[in-house]
Amino acid sequence: MTTPEKYVTAAYCVVFAVVLVYLLIMALKLQRLERDVDDLAGRVPDEDEEETSQEPAQVG
Amino acid sequence: MLVTTALVFVFFVAPNDASDLGFAQRIFYFHVSIAFTAYACFAGGAWNALRHLWKRDPRADLESYVCIHQGLIFGTLVLLTGSIWAKIAWGKWWIWSEDELVLFLVLYLFYCAYFMLRFSVDDGPQRANLSAVYALFGVVLIPVSFAAIRLAKAYFHPEVFTLHGPNFGGSILVTYCIVQAAMLVLGYTLYRLELGAKLLDVRLRRLREVLA
Numbered sequence: 001m002t003t004p005e006k007y008v009t010a011a012y013c014v015v016f017a018v019v020l021v022y023l024l025i026m027a028l029k030l031q032r033l034e035r036d037v038d039d040l041a042g043r044v045p046d047e048d049e050e051e052t053s054q055e056p057a058q059v060g
Numbered sequence: 061m062l063v064t065t066a067l068v069f070v071f072f073v074a075p076n077d078a079s080d081l082g083f084a085q086r087i088f089y090f091h092v093s094i095a096f097t098a099y100a101c102f103a104g105g106a107w108n109a110l111r112h113l114w115k116r117d118p119r120a121d122l123e124s125y126v127c128i129h130q131g132l133i134f135g136t137l138v139l140l141t142g143s144i145w146a147k148i149a150w151g152k153w154w155i156w157s158e159d160e161l162v163l164f165l166v167l168y169l170f171y172c173a174y175f176m177l178r179f180s181v182d183d184g185p186q187r188a189n190l191s192a193v194y195a196l197f198g199v200v201l202i203p204v205s206f207a208a209i210r211l212a213k214a215y216f217h218p219e220v221f222t223l224h225g226p227n228f229g230g231s232i233l234v235t236y237c238i239v240q241a242a243m244l245v246l247g248y249t250l251y252r253l254e255l256g257a258k259l260l261d262v263r264l265r266r267l268r269e270v271l272a
Contacts, residue, residue, distance in 0.1 A: 004084035004148055011087045011144040012067075015094070015137055022133060022250065029257055036264050043271055 066242040069235040084148040089236055091141040093243040094134050095164075099202050101131030101247060102171065106199035109192035121188035122262070124195050125178065126255045128171055130247055135168045160208040167201045174198065 001009075070089045076082050108124035111117060142161070143153045155161060174194055181187040 002083070004082060007144050007148050008084055008086050011141045012090065014140045014144070015090055018133065018137055018140070019246070019250075026250075026253055026257060033257060033260050033264065036268075040264065040267055040271065 062238070062242040062245050066235075066239040069231075069238050073231055074235040075231060084145075087141055087145045087148070089239040090243070091138065091145055093236070093240040094141065095138045096240060097243045097247045098131050098134035098138055099206070100244065101127050101134060101251070102167075102202055103199060104251075105131060105195045109195035112188060112192045113196075116185075118188065119259075121192060122258055123255060124192060126251055126258060128174055128195060128198075129254065130251050132168070132171050132175075133250075134243075134247060135164075135171065138164065139168065160205070163201075163205045163208040167198070167205045170198050170201060 066089075070086050074086065074089065076085065105124045105127035108120045108127055112120035112124060142164075146155065146161075147153050174191065177194055178187060178191045181190055
């Protein structure tokens, strides 16, 4: 490999590495957001649970 | 897909430079395209900042922030690939006496300071307004940085576009257009990805406040 070829390869590897690092950071951020969504979903009471916990009332 | 096509064109279709740069000239395709994408991101940031100041839309402020963040990432790539190019073409990684290099660094540092300003103020309308005004001032530096390439004196910085059109033709022009399109699409995709995550983050924060 000649010197210019090494430099060109280095330049393209730098571009690839920076984009890859950025995507990795974004993936970690999305993972954290997913955990937050799960956490919030856990705090919201389940609809079925709410329905069964209600006492039956006589109508009419 | 477009990036892969661009790489194929750069390495297998575009010819070697006739001057002493030879194979090393292939850095030019990505370096220039990334620089234009960075300028486009900064211009987009300024446009969204203007929209925010005009309509007081919090989403426009967020879009401006994401645009500038993308511009900074592409700006980092311009500096890195430019330095490698400078080492091959001029034998030095960086030359402080060259206006075009220093002016791009000034532009880059100006937008780095945008984040320092943004995160030094509490979240709210004041932060959004200050950031928007700052982003609008920054856009003035783009034509200055672009014009500096034409004013380069001691060392020769290649002039890609003149008033009479691009300074090249044939397969070089086709390759350049494909790489430019690839970089713009990549920039836009990353912008949409980051904006989506930011919007989700904002909505989750509000939801957490309601549930608390």
